[in-house]
Amino acid sequence: MGDRGRTEEQVLAAIEERRRRPARVLLEEHITLAHGAGGKSTHALVEALFLPALRNPLLEQLADSALLDVPDGGPRLAFTTDSFVVRPLFFPGGDIGRLAVHGTINDLAVTGARPAWLSAAFVIEEGFPLEDLRRIADSMGAAAREAGVPVATGDTKVVERGHGDGVYVVTAGVGVVDDGTNLGPEWIRPGDRVLVSGTIGDHGMAVMVARGELDLEVALESDTAALHELAASLLDAAPGVRCMRDPTRGGLATVLNELALTAGVSIAIEESALPVRPEVIGACEILGLDPLYVASEGRLAAVVAPEYCEGALAALRAHPLGSGAALVGEVHPEPPGLVLLETAFGGSRVVDMLAGDPLPRIC
Amino acid sequence: MGDRGRTEEQVLAAIEERRRRPARVLLEEHITLAHGAGGKSTHALVEALFLPALRNPLLEQLADSALLDVPDGGPRLAFTTDSFVVRPLFFPGGDIGRLAVHGTINDLAVTGARPAWLSAAFVIEEGFPLEDLRRIADSMGAAAREAGVPVATGDTKVVERGHGDGVYVVTAGVGVVDDGTNLGPEWIRPGDRVLVSGTIGDHGMAVMVARGELDLEVALESDTAALHELAASLLDAAPGVRCMRDPTRGGLATVLNELALTAGVSIAIEESALPVRPEVIGACEILGLDPLYVASEGRLAAVVAPEYCEGALAALRAHPLGSGAALVGEVHPEPPGLVLLETAFGGSRVVDMLAGDPLPRIC
Numbered sequence: 001m002g003d004r005g006r007t008e009e010q011v012l013a014a015i016e017e018r019r020r021r022p023a024r025v026l027l028e029e030h031i032t033l034a035h036g037a038g039g040k041s042t043h044a045l046v047e048a049l050f051l052p053a054l055r056n057p058l059l060e061q062l063a064d065s066a067l068l069d070v071p072d073g074g075p076r077l078a079f080t081t082d083s084f085v086v087r088p089l090f091f092p093g094g095d096i097g098r099l100a101v102h103g104t105i106n107d108l109a110v111t112g113a114r115p116a117w118l119s120a121a122f123v124i125e126e127g128f129p130l131e132d133l134r135r136i137a138d139s140m141g142a143a144a145r146e147a148g149v150p151v152a153t154g155d156t157k158v159v160e161r162g163h164g165d166g167v168y169v170v171t172a173g174v175g176v177v178d179d180g181t182n183l184g185p186e187w188i189r190p191g192d193r194v195l196v197s198g199t200i201g202d203h204g205m206a207v208m209v210a211r212g213e214l215d216l217e218v219a220l221e222s223d224t225a226a227l228h229e230l231a232a233s234l235l236d237a238a239p240g241v242r243c244m245r246d247p248t249r250g251g252l253a254t255v256l257n258e259l260a261l262t263a264g265v266s267i268a269i270e271e272s273a274l275p276v277r278p279e280v281i282g283a284c285e286i287l288g289l290d291p292l293y294v295a296s297e298g299r300l301a302a303v304v305a306p307e308y309c310e311g312a313l314a315a316l317r318a319h320p321l322g323s324g325a326a327l328v329g330e331v332h333p334e335p336p337g338l339v340l341l342e343t344a345f346g347g348s349r350v351v352d353m354l355a356g357d358p359l360p361r362i363c
Numbered sequence: 364m365g366d367r368g369r370t371e372e373q374v375l376a377a378i379e380e381r382r383r384r385p386a387r388v389l390l391e392e393h394i395t396l397a398h399g400a401g402g403k404s405t406h407a408l409v410e411a412l413f414l415p416a417l418r419n420p421l422l423e424q425l426a427d428s429a430l431l432d433v434p435d436g437g438p439r440l441a442f443t444t445d446s447f448v449v450r451p452l453f454f455p456g457g458d459i460g461r462l463a464v465h466g467t468i469n470d471l472a473v474t475g476a477r478p479a480w481l482s483a484a485f486v487i488e489e490g491f492p493l494e495d496l497r498r499i500a501d502s503m504g505a506a507a508r509e510a511g512v513p514v515a516t517g518d519t520k521v522v523e524r525g526h527g528d529g530v531y532v533v534t535a536g537v538g539v540v541d542d543g544t545n546l547g548p549e550w551i552r553p554g555d556r557v558l559v560s561g562t563i564g565d566h567g568m569a570v571m572v573a574r575g576e577l578d579l580e581v582a583l584e585s586d587t588a589a590l591h592e593l594a595a596s597l598l599d600a601a602p603g604v605r606c607m608r609d610p611t612r613g614g615l616a617t618v619l620n621e622l623a624l625t626a627g628v629s630i631a632i633e634e635s636a637l638p639v640r641p642e643v644i645g646a647c648e649i650l651g652l653d654p655l656y657v658a659s660e661g662r663l664a665a666v667v668a669p670e671y672c673e674g675a676l677a678a679l680r681a682h683p684l685g686s687g688a689a690l691v692g693e694v695h696p697e698p699p700g701l702v703l704l705e706t707a708f709g710g711s712r713v714v715d716m717l718a719g720d721p722l723p724r725i726c
Binding site for chain 1: 413421422429437442479504517518
């Protein structure tokens with residue numbers, strides 16, 4: 001990967017430096033909802049508690065999927081897990097089962113892997129209607145068949161009434177990584193472009209509206225979708241893709257902050273270029289939220305070398321799941337670790353990582 | 364594997380026949396604790412609901428781990444998942460973190476795989492003490508390091524107070540299967556011997572006593588342990604191992620019933636040969652339970668060709684985790700699908716699969 005400007009040693013040194021960064025501090029004594037929101041508190045929990053406890057080089061990649069070298073040869077593997085506690089279980093455009101299949105496929109796809117197998121574990125609350133469980137399982141099966149990624153193994157546990165919330169679904173996934181695929185924030189360079197594959201925040205707002213607490217009458221559907229084909233056609237068209245992410249919990253703002261921090265660069269995004277549905281903007285305004293922090297479940301963000309930007313955009317737009325793709329930003333050398341939003345009025349403000357949890361249990 | 368008496372075609376036909384068996388019927392309309400107990404109701408739920416919804420050849424193996432052929436070559440993989448909802452979270456001999464690491468390693472090991480990587484997902488209840496979470500994560504890390512199997516990837520979600528029970532842990536695991544390793548109930552033949560690696564029921568009774576509801580003053584420790592080294596040394600010593608299982612939920616009785624059903628054989632076990640601690644017998648008597656249905660989390664059951672029985676026992680006993688290994692039964696052709704217990708008084712009774720859930724949330 002020398003053509004990307006850094007040697008293997010430099011990349012390893014950058015990862016090592018990141019590893020030596022002082023661990024974030026946990027200020028609380030008890031778990032709060034914010035620890036599950038995917039933003040600052042989740043990062044603090046992972047870096048101050050889970051990483052020191054489970055410390056090993058694979059986990060420290062802190063990527064959407066871990067990349068595994070199989071001891072006896074064969075291709076590299078990607079391995080990921082995700083738990084789903086979304087409320088309500090059924091929402092316009094999807095349900096917890098479909099979301100679980102898509103979410104795990106996407107965590108594999110954005111690391112450049114071809115998703116191959118899923119596992120599914122169910123923690124079910126006593127008294128949950130079998131008919132609802134059947135709907136969820138059917139929906140998972142349909143999503144897995146559509147994506148061509150089978151659920152190879154599973155598990156079921158039941159907890160007493162009042163110790164769950166219907167059903168929680170936990171999926172893991174294994175994918176196969178082609179030789180030569182090597183994505184990651186460490187490859188990001190000043191001048192690179194930032195693309196998103198479609199409108200942001202649809203999933204989060206669709207779930208919030210479906211809860212019925214907002215008294216909103218907007219027709220919003222989750223964007224939940226399996227992105228592995230879109231990701232594969234992007235990689236085929238643009239060898240200059242540096243890295244991809246799916247902006248779920250914490251939204252695009254959090255994902256870009258993670259990239260800027262890890263790569264030691266600044267990312268400038270242009271407010272007027274961000275694709276956001278008017279309904280999402282409207283619902284966000286009522287809730288006092290910024291769409292940049294609202295989860296998508298069927299969008300990918302990609303950082304691409306400038307010379308491949310047009311080809312990448314064209315490849316995204318040629319796929320039904322990327323028809324709304326847009327160029328939204330650019331990478332700069334300074335100030336490192338920061339995401340800046342250039343507003344429609346010509347101003348500029350720092351976009352931090354998500355703090356607190358304005359949208360609990362969105363996935 | 365022709366030397367085992369059945370051709371590939373006969374084995375496939377047996378699996379196909381099993382697949383065509385009428386699906387069990389779900390008699391309830393709502394989930395009960397029994398659906399999570401690992402016995403008859405769990406089987407009904409899997410066969411009547413999950414299998415039809417997710418149907419694919421991998422899942423239909425219904426083994427402790429699915430066996431995967433990697434498309435681009437390399438060794439076969441084993442893939443498994445397990446959720447842990449044990450109550451209390453800490454108990455003599457272990458805790459939910461240690462149990463999760465061991466349980467997933469063991470599901471890989473009993474299919475003959477070398478466990479290589481784990482994932483860990485946490486569903487945490489708001490308000491859970493960070494100090495307890497740290498203890499659990501530290502314990503997982505220690506168990507993973509002792510076993511030499513890293514936690515490569517993870518996820519954290521938080522649910523509101525009253526929608527969880529401290530923390531649920533869901534692990535998945537990937538292992539590497541050596542060429543030539545081919546275990547499964549389809550290889551069981553009349554005349555084969557049944558071995559267990561140590562006393563049964565320790566884990567289940569230790570957890571029940573730890574709940575403090577029994578008013579028992581017995582010193583019982585969970586047997587939770589990682590069995591991959593024990594399983595590997597058994598396979599090395601005895602190429603005639605037909606299959607292995609870890610008798611967790613539903614106990615040895617349920618595991619042997621599954622084997623007898625799948626293999627279409629009868630399994631006779633001898634009551635006087637079963638290794639059970641007097642404290643476990645005592646606690647079981649108070650609860651009206653049979654130790655045959657109580658979970659172990661650090662024992663394996665193996666079916667072995669008769670000529671390898673002595674070597675297999677010696678190999679088990681040579682390992683610290685198998686020092687209490689015993690020959691407990693034999694396989695007969697008739698009546699197919701049944702497990703029979705030969706009692707100390709010379710009688711014989713049918714041992715069915717676990718019904719109901721006498722020990723909820725034992726793992």
